[in-house]
Amino acid sequence: MKMFKPFAPALMTTMTIITLTAALLSSASASSAELTVEVKGINNNMGKIYIAVYDKAEDWMKKPVHSASVAANVAGVAISLKDVAVGEYAISLYHDENDNGKMDTNIVGMPIEPYAFSNDAAGQFGPASFEQAKFKVDADKKSIVINIK
C-alpha cells in the first residue's frame, strides 16, 4: 500500500525533528505539569474535600483556574491535577462535611466547616492571603501537603 509520502523527505525529516524537539522543549516548560495535593488531618469520612487552585491574587477566592473534589477520608486524600502550567499558585480547600456543595456558615457568616490553605497559611477571622498561600509549580511533577484543621 502506498503511504503518504512527504514531498520532501529530507526536509520533512528535518522539520519533523524540529517539531519534535520543540514539542519536547515545550512539554518541559509549559502546560503539562502534574500537581498532586495531599490533604491530611481530615476529621471524618463524611462528604467531600473541595480544592480550588488560583493563579493570581486578583482572582484569589473568586476565580479558580483548577478545581476538584474527592470523597473525604480520615486517612487522607490525594488529588492529582494534570496540565497545570508552570507558575505560582495558591490553593484553598474545605471539607464539605454535610455534602451540600458549599462552605457552610453560621447565622453571622462565620465559616463552620473545616478549611485550609496551601503553605498551611493561617487566616484570622478570614482567609489567608494569596501571598501567604502561594507556592511554585516549576517542574513536571509537584506534590504538596495541606493540613486541614
Next chain:
Amino acid sequence: MDRRSFLKSAGAGALAASATLPLSLNAFSAEAAIRSADTTKLFKNTPQLTQMRGFGGQDIGCDNALIEGKIPAELRGVFYRNGPGLFERGGQRYQHWFDGDGLVNAWRFTDKGVAHRARFVRTEKFVAESAANEFLLPVFGSRIKAKRQIKNSDSLNTANTNVVLLGDKLLAMWEGGSAYELDPNTLETRGPVAWKPELKAMPFSAHPKVEADGTFWNFGTVMMGKTILYHLSAKGDLLRYHLVDAPPSAMVHDFAVSQKHIIFLLAPITLDRALLKAGGGFGEAMRWNAKDSVKVLIIDKADFTKQRLLELPAFMVFHFGNAWEENNVIRVDFVKSDNLDTMSDYMPKIMRGELARSDDSYAAFLKIDLNTGRLTMESRKEQVEFPRIDPRFVAVRNRQVFYPTYVGAAEKSWGFNSMMRLDKDSGKTDTYSFGEDFRLEEHVLVAKPGSSREAEGWLVGVGFDVARQQSFATVFDAMNLQAGPIALAHLPYWVPPCFHGNFHSV
C-alpha cells in the same frame, strides 16, 4: 533551649529572656515573655497568690477530702466549678486572669464524704497548644501571635468561665463562643455544642439564667450592635433564638431575667479597632467612655422583637443577682464598679505574683418603672462580688443575696475573705470572716430537700488556705453565716481559683 529559638517561639515582640519585668503601669504595653523559672521567683514572696501560678495542663483528683465538722446528711450532689487553670506554656506567661484554659472542678458530696476531681476542658486550643508546647492563639488580655488558623470564635474558645448541667449535658461555658459539653461523671470533653446547625460557633454567654422550672435563658454578644437571645427548655432543647439589635458594648458579661422581661445593662465600652488591627489584644483595645451612658435594654420575654431602651450615667457591671417585677416595675440587683480599671491594673499584677487590690465593687439596686420610664438606683458600701441567690427564686421576688466580701483593713485587701448574706428587704447583713490568710470564691445556695422557704439550706463554696497552701470546700447554714462554717472539706493540694459554678443535687 537556646536563646534564639526561645525568642522566636515567644511570639511578636518578645523581650530578651533575661530582661526584668517592665514596671510601666500600663500593663498591656509590654509583650513580655516571662520564663517559667521566673514564675517561681515571681510568686516566692506572695503565697497568697500561689493559685495564679496555674497548672501545667495536668488533671488532678482526691477521693477523700479531709472533713472538719460534719457534712449535712441531706447535702448530696456535685458542686461543679470552672475557672482559668493554665497560664503559661513554653516560656510564655499570660498577663490576664481571663486568658487561662478552663479547668473544670467537681466536688462530689456522697455518703462516703467529699471527693474532688479537676480536668482541663480539651478545647481545640488546649489540644493544639499541648501538642505544640506553646501558645498558638491570641487571648483576651495578652498578646500572643496567632500561629494557627482562626476560623471562628471556637478557634479561640478557652471554655473557662462557668459550668452548668442542662438536661444530660454538663456545659463548660465561655462567653466568646460555644459551650463545651463534658461528661458529668468523668469530666471528659465531648466537644462544642451547636444548638442548631446554623448556630455553630455562635457565642453562648457564661451566665445563663435558669428559672425554678428549668427554663433556660441565655444570650451571646455577637459583635458590636448585635446580640443573640436563646430560650431553651429544661431538657436542653432550643425553643427560640433571635438576633436583636442592641446598643454596642464591647463586653457584656451577664444579664438579668424577671417574670416578663430580659434586662441588659450595657456599659459604655468601645473597641479601638486600629489597635486590634495592629495586633493588640481584645482587652487592651477596650476603651472606657466615662461620659457616655449605660444603656438599659429591656426585652419582652414573650416577643424578642419588643424592646425598650433607657439610660443611666456610666458605671461598670459584671454580675447580676436577680430581677423581678410587679405592676410594671422591674427591680434588678447587681454589683457595680466605677470603670474598667481593675482589668488593666489589678489583673496583670496578680498574674506576676504581685499583691493588688481589685477595684471597689458594691451591691447596687435599680428600680425600672416601665409606666413612667423613671430609673432609680441605690448602692451599698460593702466590697462584694459574685452575687448568688436561691436558685428556686430566679426571676421572681427574692430577699436574700449571698456575696463573698472583704472584712479587714482596706489596704491589706487582696481578695475576698468573708461571706455575707444580705436581706434586701431589711437591709441587714449576716457575715462571717475567715481572717487575713484565706481567700474565698463565689458561694452557692443549696436548698434543703423538701423545703420551699427561701434560703433554707446551705451555702456552699470554695476557698484557699494560704498557710497550708490548700484549697477547701465550705458548708454554711445559709441563714446563719455568722455562726461560721458547719463543715470544711480540705484538699491536700491547691487548685487555681474558679469564677463560677453550680451545685446539682441528687
